[in-house]
Amino acid sequence: MKILLTNFHNGRGGGHDTYVVSLARALAGRHEVFIGAPRTSRLLQHASAVADIRALPMEFPAKLKELGRFVGAIRELRTLLKQERFDVVHMNGSPDHRLVMLATLFASFKRPYFVYTKHNTIRVKRDFMTKLKARRATHHVIAVSQPAAKLLEGSVYADCGMSVIANGVDIDFYAPFDDALAARRREALLGVAHAGKLVVGTITGFDWYKGTMDMVAAVAALPEEMRKRVVLVVAGTEPNDAQREVIESLNMSDNLLVTGFTDDVRGYVATFDVGFMVSYAVESSSFACREMMSMGRPVLVTRYASLPDNVDDGVDGWIVEPRDTHAMTARLQIMLENRGRLCAMGLSARAKAEREFCNSKFIRETEQVYVRAAP
Template sequence: MPQDSAFIAVGEPLSRVNDALEKKGPLGEFAAMSRGVFTQVLSMAQRGLNPASNVDCARFALEAWRATRERQNILLGEEFPGLQFLAWDALLSRRKRRIVLLVHNVSSKKRWLALSKLGLARRLHHVLCLSPHSRDVLVEQYGIPRERITVLYSRVDTAYFQPQPEQPSKRLVCAAGAVNRDYESLISAAEGLDAEVKIAADTAWRYSVAGKSEAQARALPPNVEMRSWGNYANLRQLYAESRAVVVPLARPIISGITVALEGMAMGKPVILTRNPYVEGFIEDGVTGFHVEPGNPDQLRERIRWLLDHPQEAEAMGQRARQKAERDFSVERYVERILSPF
């Protein structure tokens, strides 16, 4: 990495970075790239700013622009505050620099308007995205040349999440996460299933996302438990006790990949809702299964098959672990991030 470089991101609280470096929690790209890769690192989280606030993002972006205006190489780790940084750069400077932006959600109209219609993509040397379909959208809808786009996929700490020596003794599958989840289909699939289903998610999901009343939200089948698991150590133990990890997705956007990769790293087969943005993370019938959106019957069938065929499920999980180590380690991810520089 060139010496004259800066990394600007939402980042993580210092406590979480320290936990990752001390192996008390999973290592992410922010912690990995905070260890001397860049000359300068600026983080919203470590300044106590809220990335969901447009005011905080704009203010931080201006401070970051001023602090890095002499730097030639800039990595913007997220769209927000990255887009605000590009806007300040367009307003305040005519200098051409090597600025690289990671775009997570290419299906967002806000991203498209800023980068395509307002022309902020012209300030960029290179764009990073998370899937081949995301790259196609950036080419076809944003007008960004294909050669200026690198697909990162995603990452998982394969040292923190790894197979445990003891094998699951119960008929148990799990799910985790709250963003863009179709837990209605998973709960329907669990009805009448000879298995436990544990969902590591805040129960507020069910009335904020699915629009259910509190009374309906509590009407879970007796074999389904849905709550917060509290921390990464507890979540890792839940994965270890489960025979498979289910990632049921609602809308066709890029989401659920962190949980899918954590499950793979733990040596578990993953059942993932099919959508074009998540193709390439699991191999259907090899490291897990794809299921069609909103199809609880198919989901139930896939869960039951993995529970009824433990040896085949274990072999799938072993192949999933191998793929996670080969393609999705934090180290490989960081290599791909730094490749445009």
């Protein structure tokens, strides 16, 4: 089959990037795979580095008022679809879904099989454009979690075929570092100032819905003697000015290490004693949580969307209610008082990843959706 995977994000697309690249890498040996993404995107950069994947610079204007860009993008995509005759076009966001729909509206060529993945917990609109996307450019919808599937039930996509396919991770790539290498990474990152402290970290940055500022507040609420023994490590989006002011007001600057973006988070996860993923909006499923668990780290998560499905509370992580900083503080105290248990919990997290998170199931079930397009 000839497959086109699209994603609209400029720059870093987060979990969308991981999702698309994982599929493309796995399928490229059996199918002809193309990735369409903006020229400035990390996704296109990653796709260009893989020999068996064709990376196509594509723009997905988000605003209808950008009429000039819209017309040009529609024309270019229509030409591409007519020329390549894809069997499947798999879209991963509203802007690319909309553009594909407009490019194939009243097309004279045979339309491909359209697959759309619902990655988040944002409510499905019922406006004219969304109804048109469902009717004219959606043969099948993939929900990455049950909460995402619930949003699709009774929506304009209700008459489309639907599958719930959980995200998988490459458990061989996201494998625990050996103790010596992890110790060297930890020493290099923490230095003398934070040596011996409990390292609680995340690879999701400071985007508002990720809840990272809630964890900052939770550490700040620890008794002073305990607080001195904790350092937060955050990789990803850096705090904005308003968040930095809050960090300063909580006197948390000395308890926080912000590393910024990295293309390979494993070196940071190896420094963690515990991971955290405390989202309270938007998130549906989390690659980050599964990646940290795959690397042998217990993870604190919130009871939001499908996050708690990743964790057995008290076995390979902890579950708290969204935005409940008091509960987060209490769990931090438990971690500090029971540091000797964290290693065993990390082993349980890795065992869970090996049993349930391997991406082979995710790839196989997604490919089965594509096979329905085969003549």
